[in-house]
Amino acid sequence: MTLNLIKAGALPFPDSQLSYHAMARLGIQGLLLHSTSDRFLCLGSANDPKDELDLEFCKANDINIFRRDIGGGTVLLAPGQLFYTIVLDRSHPLMPRGQYAIFRKFLEPVVEALSSLGVNAYIRPTSDIVVNGRKLGGNGGGEIGECVVVAGGILLELDIELLSKCIQSPNEQFRLALLEGMRNGVTTFSSLPEDKPTMMELEDTLAKSFQKLMGPMTEMKLQGAITERMAELAPHYLAQETMFRKGMKVNGRVVKIREGHHMIKRELPMILTNTTSITQLGVQFEWKDGRLTGVVFDSPELQKHSAPLNGLIMERIQITDACRKLLTGVKLMNKPSIDAEVELPLASAFADVFILGLET
């Protein structure tokens, strides 16, 4: 049975998100390509808007919020971005098991499409599309009903300043650092030397590339049963209790040792090791004059269990350098070869510490 290809054009809020939720619940499999006519914030299932966003700013600027049923981070969706969503039954022969394999498989067509447009992109595990070390697109995924959904977007343009204002910041210093970090860490087609494709060119290129992987598709319109289900789903997804349901917690503790020098004690979120067990690890961060000057791991377990870290950041100077780069907005450990299951929790820990550090 051939899969479906839906080129939905520019969808308004909240149809942009309700569309693939409806497809998945109906078991309509295939590829959805669309853009949006509105700007709005879209949060992953684990992200609570109360923790993530400056809700007053969003309200004052008429920026809507949607909390999707799949993973991934907080993104500002707006005109100038193209979104692709793969919806496949979890038992479909094309569907591998496990998030890493799924992202790897279904992001390859995106990389290939960008390559055919002259852009040398690669996948930074788990799920970023990266050009010259900067993120051109992010992705999230998960299961909705009996289907697996992978959703992502390519940035032709992005209002980074606006995004930095939507994200909750403890103070203006933090927001400016965030803005600088995003400017250094995110790119768009508009800022690349390659010719910026039109939305239609990008859409056609992506459709071709995905069909190489998924086979020829049958074009269908976003109508009938899908739009009916979207209308049924809308009250649920737009309800306050859905939007503000519980999200993940961020833990950490900052101890001021003396003026200008803080010790941050934080448990790493657990490293999935390559050996026998998941290990809870401690790490201390030394701060001076608002800069990270050192990182000391409490436990030799890190060295014992996390082989991919050996030779990469275990040297103190390398750790410090990694943190310095993070502080200036360069993504930690930008090396495609690193084990994603190690990189992500560690990068997340550093990012959290970065936030805590600025809060003090």
Add this chain to the structure above:
Amino acid sequence: MLFQNKYDLPDELYYQAEHTYARVEGDIVVIGASDYAAKLAGTIKLVTTYDIDEEIFQNKPFGKLSSGKWNGAMRSPISGVIVEINEEADDDPRLINQDPYGEGWIIKVRPSDLQNDLARLQKGGTPEFLKFMEKDFADKSAQGLIKD
């Protein structure tokens, strides 16, 4: 490396094909994610389940585990009605990674068809279970999802 050396999969438990477990405690069944599932999921950041008194069905979702980027369904090993949710794991999902069979249990269920459901599950330590796990482990290792 053998999967037995990497994962704690107690013989007395029953396992669903997607690596949730069932532990029978009198007329109640404790359900959680196996050590294998918890490690594959990475750091679990959020767990959501159906509500108390909701009916759940064997091999169908009863909640989700989120690792941030991914929001995956947990499938129930048995059918029944949820009678208790582990609030501590709900509050600190890392318990599921740290102690999946102890403090990291997820829900307790009053089963509706226990003997038939158990007959369709894999019992820990049996040759069939070991064979199933060996294949799953080999497949995931081949995909690069598990490294020594």
